[in-house]
Every structure is written in C-alpha cells, then in structure tokens.
Amino acid sequence: EPEVTQTxxxxxxxxxxxxxxxxxxxxxxxxxxxxxxxxxxxxxFLVSFYNNEISEKSEIFDDQFSVERPxxxxxTLKIRSTKLEDSAMYFCASNVGSxxxxxxxxxxxxxxxx
Amino acid sequence: xxxxxxxxxxxSVVEKEDxxxxxxxxxxxxxxxxxWYKQPPSGExxxxxxxNSFDEQNEISGRYSWNxxxxxxxxxxxxxxxxxxxxxxxxxxxxxxxxxGKLQFGAGTxxxxxx
Numbered sequence: 001e002p003e004v005t006q007t008x009x010x011x012x013x014x015x016x017x018x019x020x021x022x023x024x025x026x027x028x029x030x031x032x033x034x035x036x037x038x039x040x041x042x043x044x045f046l047v048s049f050y051n052n053e054i055s056e057k058s059e060i061f062d063d064q065f066s067v068e069r070p071x072x073x074x075x076t077l078k079i080r081s082t083k084l085e086d087s088a089m090y091f092c093a094s095n096v097g098s099x100x101x102x103x104x105x106x107x108x109x110x111x112x113x114x
Numbered sequence: 115x116x117x118x119x120x121x122x123x124x125x126s127v128v129e130k131e132d133x134x135x136x137x138x139x140x141x142x143x144x145x146x147x148x149x150w151y152k153q154p155p156s157g158e159x160x161x162x163x164x165x166n167s168f169d170e171q172n173e174i175s176g177r178y179s180w181n182x183x184x185x186x187x188x189x190x191x192x193x194x195x196x197x198x199x200x201x202x203x204x205x206x207x208x209x210x211x212x213x214x215g216k217l218q219f220g221a222g223t224x225x226x227x228x229x
Contacts, residue, residue, distance in 0.1 A: 031215050043205060043219040055214035098215040099147055105159040
C-alpha cells in the first residue's frame, strides 16, 4: 500500500540554523500539506500546496518558512532560522483532492532546536 | 476561534467497556467535511473516517461507530468493547469546502484502556 514517507525521522539543530524537512507524498496525489504538533498538543495546520504553489497558509507559516516541490516526488519544508519554539513533530500529508478526501500522513519528523 | 472542540482530555476504561468521544464543531459553511484520526503511542496519524455535511447517516465499522448530528454540530465516536490496542489519542478534524484542504484539529482525547 502506498504511503507518505518523511526524512529524517529526527533532526536536532542549533537555534538560528536552517533546516529542511523532506517528504515524499503518495505518487498520484495532487495536494500536499505540512502540519506540526508541539509535544502533547494538538495538530496544527501550516500550509497547503497545489499545482506548484501555496494554496493556503496559517499564521504560524511566516517568512521563516517556505515549501518547495523541487522535483516530481519530493515536497520540502524549510525553516530558515530556527527558534526554540519551532521544536515539534512535523507531519507531511497528501491527498487526491483537497477538502473532501482524507489526508494520508507521513510518520513525522521530530525537530529539536537547542 | 476554536473550530473543533473535544472537551474530554482523557478517558480511562477497562477492557470491554464502551467509550464515547465527543466532538463539537463550528462553521458557517454549508459544505464541510469531518474526520476522525487516531494517534497511537508510536505517533503516526491514522485516518479512521470521513463524513460530509450532507450525509448525516450514522456509520458502523466493526467496533467503531460514528454519530453525526448537524442540529447539535456534533460528530461523536464510539468504540464498543474496547481493547488495549485502542489506547491512543483520537482527534476530530474539520475541513471547510473553500479551505484548500486545511484540516482543523481538535485538542484530542487520550483513551487509556486497561486490561
């Protein structure tokens, strides 16, 4: 069964450093998403991406964040200058069609900012 | 503003007991979609069910059942005859038709099933 994959599973970085989190969505999916979950809290929407551009983003997704689909398979989230409060689990998700269809989530990348 | 409210933070039951998780949502859209996801201790998010706003028919899948009531803006989830493997955090989520798929999650309910 196809699945969303994410690398790395755990990333440790120093405050102020740039990080890139990588995701490979399910191959026939058209919509891609990033969410984050601070430890013990709810899952929060960051951004949705369709047709090579951002469809919607949340208030969390400020100028420090960017997304890219550099090739036909990868979908990346970049944080330019990490802060302590960026420490969280970051989930990538994808689906066939926007609001109606269920989103399939990757296993997550745990980001720890020291 | 909180769009999805899961008032129960944690529910503890003994195996074979039934457990009902409450979910209340808020939206002005007439077309929207509701979801339940399970997050086991391993951390992944597992899709359980999707409902659209025009389909209030309740659904049963094995030991799981869902009760969708637009009149009270609720989409409750019941696990019948709970098992230890049901121990997880369960999230209710809302997607509005014009939101490009943005899922708005509730705070989650931790279910603890003891033998």
